[in-house]
Amino acid sequence: MRISTSYSFQMNIAAMQEKQANLSHTQQQLATQRRILTPSDDPTGAAHALQVSQSLAASESYAANIKAATIRLNGESNVLEAVRKVLDNVRNIANSASGTSDMEKRAHYATYLQQTYQDLLGYANTTDTDGNYMFAGFKGGTVPFQQVSGAANYQGDAGQRSVAISNGRQIEVSDAGQTVFGVGSADDPFAVIDQFITDLQNPGLTGSAYDTAVNTALTSISNARSTVVGVHNQVATRLQELQEAETVQANFTLQFKNELDRVESVDMQEAAVKLQLQQVSLQATQQAFVNASQLFLFNYL
């Protein structure tokens, strides 16, 4: 076959350019450690990587929500435990006060209960790590329990906040003071303690009337304690779910990261070998070009 001199030069140049382009592509893959440099390198892989990265981002968001929710509910759990202890104290005092006719002792109990009342008020008005009132419902900036002539007046609302911890699952991360402390019911511990103090300090209240008052206080405080313990149990259940959700999301995150790695990452060893081969190939083409270009009959005339 005849060879066109000019065309054979062009072909050689084209071959070198193609080999250089291949070499540069592999170099870029090695530099970025990514197999897919543009979507056209692997459209399906690129789209898959985008999907996985979306799932990964969502999973990381959920993980952050779970972490924040756990911190918050642990805080609430501690406060509820303290509240329960306060109510236990009130119950102990009520038991001690039962049948006592000694006004001095009753006065002593009353003083003690006034301190207890303040403790309870303090817990009910606890702020969380973000500086919001824990038991104010949605009214995070409002002191929820304000003491108005003895009884506590609830200023919060019934709002209960949730956050998303997985696709389709939201978990409650707060409990309104209204629920925890039975605001408005006969078992509102603030009202009960306040009434109990008044009764203890009332010298006219004796005998069976006094016994009835003590028993009422006992029953109401027990009910209030049950409410708090009930909420506390719910919080514990949520914390347990959060712990499980954390493991699930951590697994997802790991899985998504592995998948991204599999789809996107370049196999470094394979790429390094490829780079070597491409270099050799380019050098061979260049050498062949130099050799061939010296073979001319005109050189011998």
Added chain:
Amino acid sequence: MSIYSTGVTALQAAQASIATTGHNIANVNTDGYRRQEVVLATNTAVKTGSGYIGQGVNVTTVRRVYSEFLERQVIQSESRAAYLDQYQTAIQQIDSVLGDRSAGFAGAIQKFFAAWQNLSGNPASGPARQGVLGAANVVANSINSMGDYLQSLQESVNREISSLVAQVNSYASNIADMNTRIAAIQNSQLQPPNDLLDQRDQLVSQLNELVGVTVVKDATTGDYNLFMGRGFQLVVGGESNAISASSSQYDPLRTEVYAAGDVVQISGKSVIAGRLGALLDYREETLDVTQNELGRIAIAMTESVNALHASGVDLNGGTGNNFFASLTASPLALASTNNAGTAVLTATINNAGQLTASDYSLTFDGATFTLTRQSDGQSWSDPDVAVLSGLAAQGFALSISVAPNAGDSFLIRPTVVAANNASVAISDTALIAAASGTALPGDTLDNQTALAITALQRDITLIAGNNTLESSYTSLVHRVGSKAEEVETNLRAQSNLLDQAVQAQQSASGVNLDEEAANLIRYQQAYQAAAQLFKTANNMFDTLLALGG
């Protein structure tokens, strides 16, 4: 005496051969040059009593080595290769910017929803609110800058169309001119003007790369008549028909290709081949679609977030304003410059979830409006344009200022510029409406609207009833990436075909310097032998003279 005249013919033949070899060597690197060769024939012999005495040689013609079959194969392959090469160059500019998942929209939208997630956990937190505004600005900017970039690609397509059209006209008129000159020479001399023929073929090859032409050779005149696309005559004999690049009848910012006189638009999908055809197809199949898809995502994001935000309450207890600047008024409704009437059409988004990524045409026949979706030709008709848009339910409502004239037409582009207008409407973090619509002042921990907005991330009703914002973007990346890959694969295959065709053509018609060197020696020897004839003849004459003395 006949030895002298025979010697002269031999010298002339050798000279012509050496000159042609020199011409071949000189043009070894000339594009479109086909090697030439001298065709020799014996002179008519003289009849004598003892037979025919040969009278030497004559140069019949110098011909170029030209195989019509091989040339035609090159022509067929190179227009397609040029088309794919141009398409690849163009689509790479989109492919390279869409896919980066850490930068651009893909990363920005993830961070946007992550910021709302964070806010849902800390609805009263200033930094969490600032985070939402920051991430919202990043996502709006990413859509914006992508929109601006695509718009700049549109502008460069316009410029390139104009430039290619100018080149096409120049080549066409040069070829027509060549037709005239070649015909004139062939009529007067009956010998082929080889170099002019090469130049004309080279011009045809260059024009073919630009638009793809069909060459029909006139059997009598030898003229090249050239056709483009579906029968548009570019060159007929010595005449060429110019094409022009001018604004579309609907959009002054869009360049289309017209037949001379700006009457008939000839740029449609797959009408023109070559580089110009590639640009036109790329614009319609890829660039327009990318702009429309991105705009649709911008509208879906804006309107869905705004709708929830407006149902919520901000930190001041006020009802939520627009979170993103509304895009409901962003559709383009363009009247044709050919319209006889003065009707102004307005299109407004009324249901982002119904939008398609297509453009629409609206025509009026004097009684009925017809709306046609350009992507698939689906159409709807009604005498009332507002009723018509409700009937079509394509996500936009139409209204018209006055009745148009019969025959008037409009182009509706619902989503094309939305990406360029995406922006965040609020700058005060207190105005983020994270709380539910029933929240009272002071309900700083109400996060219900924020929670609802985080759920938009997984809402598959946002785009055409079956895509989330992110999956819609992923589809777009996949679509552009697949097209780019397809073009690249086809280009590789087509380049191989073209290489083979060119190789075969060059094998026949290209100059090989070794061959020319050998020929040079051969013709030099022929020349020396012819010169020897004169010496011999001279010796013979001297011998005769010596006899006389």
